[in-house]
Amino acid sequence: MATARRRKIVAGNWKMNKSVPEALALVRDLRGQVASLGDTVEVVVAPPFVALQPLHVALEGAPLALAAQNCHWESSGAFTGEISAPMLAELGCAYVIVGHSERRQLFGDTDEQVNKRAKAVRAAGMTPIICVGETLAEREANQTLAVVERQVRGALEGFGVKDVAGFVLAYEPVWAIGTGRNATAAQAQEVHAAIRGLVERLYDGETAGRVRIQYGGSVKPDNAAELLGQPDVDGALVGGASLKAGDFAAIVKAAT
Numbered sequence: 001m002a003t004a005r006r007r008k009i010v011a012g013n014w015k016m017n018k019s020v021p022e023a024l025a026l027v028r029d030l031r032g033q034v035a036s037l038g039d040t041v042e043v044v045v046a047p048p049f050v051a052l053q054p055l056h057v058a059l060e061g062a063p064l065a066l067a068a069q070n071c072h073w074e075s076s077g078a079f080t081g082e083i084s085a086p087m088l089a090e091l092g093c094a095y096v097i098v099g100h101s102e103r104r105q106l107f108g109d110t111d112e113q114v115n116k117r118a119k120a121v122r123a124a125g126m127t128p129i130i131c132v133g134e135t136l137a138e139r140e141a142n143q144t145l146a147v148v149e150r151q152v153r154g155a156l157e158g159f160g161v162k163d164v165a166g167f168v169l170a171y172e173p174v175w176a177i178g179t180g181r182n183a184t185a186a187q188a189q190e191v192h193a194a195i196r197g198l199v200e201r202l203y204d205g206e207t208a209g210r211v212r213i214q215y216g217g218s219v220k221p222d223n224a225a226e227l228l229g230q231p232d233v234d235g236a237l238v239g240g241a242s243l244k245a246g247d248f249a250a251i252v253k254a255a256t
């Protein structure tokens with residue numbers, strides 16, 4: 001497999017947290033704290049939909065990219081309550097998270113829907129952050145790699161080499177999300193290497209060497225350096241710790 005230098009990417013998934021004034025205050029604080037880090041790490045924030053436009057204005061010229069947390073696969077129409085990918089592109093989003101385990105578990109997202117959302121994101125000129133990960137029961141039944149492989153295959157169905165090389169995948173074991181129990185660095189590395197191996201089998205070594213794979217699940221300032229130090233861990237998708245500028249900035253620094 002071609003070895004490529006992959007720029008690390010640390011993204012904060014705020015989930016359903018922060019009012020618009022709180023969101024503005026958080027990025028103001030964060031901007032100050034990551035300003036000196038240069039461009040060695042790509043930093044992304046994924047606020048709730050309603051904060052995207054105000055943050056787009058506030059982040060003009062800042063080294064912080066915007067992501068949305070989900071999108072519908074149709075570009076417009078009678079889909080009450082949904083938001084389309086072109087609408088998000090218009091608000092300056094560079095990324096859209098798709099297939100987060102909360103969407104899969106609480107809102108019934110299937111592999112096929114994740115694939116359709118990713119296609120809509122790509123068609124609108126943005127990059128999907130595609131989340132995969134096993135539940136505790138699946139890990140205990142030794143199903144981890146099979147589950148993750150099924151999810152990655154499903155999400156990437158119909159995409160070509162040109163698309164996938166630029167994608168971001170996020171390995172988020174469900175049992176590690178919001179529990180304070182992160183995967184060990186070795187557990188993360190094992191799955192990340194398996195995902196990269198799968199991308200090589202599905203596409204080629206060049207693509208596998210370029211695709212970035214984030215780890216998510218209880219990433220904190222005190223475990224970030226070890227997780228991010230693994231050869232196939234190209235960044236972090238951070239939930240709870242991304243809601244505090246100091247903690248998130250410390251994780252970003254651990255990626256430099």
Ligand SMILES: O=C(CO)COP(=O)(O)O
Nearest residue numbers: 013177178217218239240
């Ligand atoms: O779900 C996550 C990021 O998408 C991880 O959440 P926590 O960092 O709160 O465990």
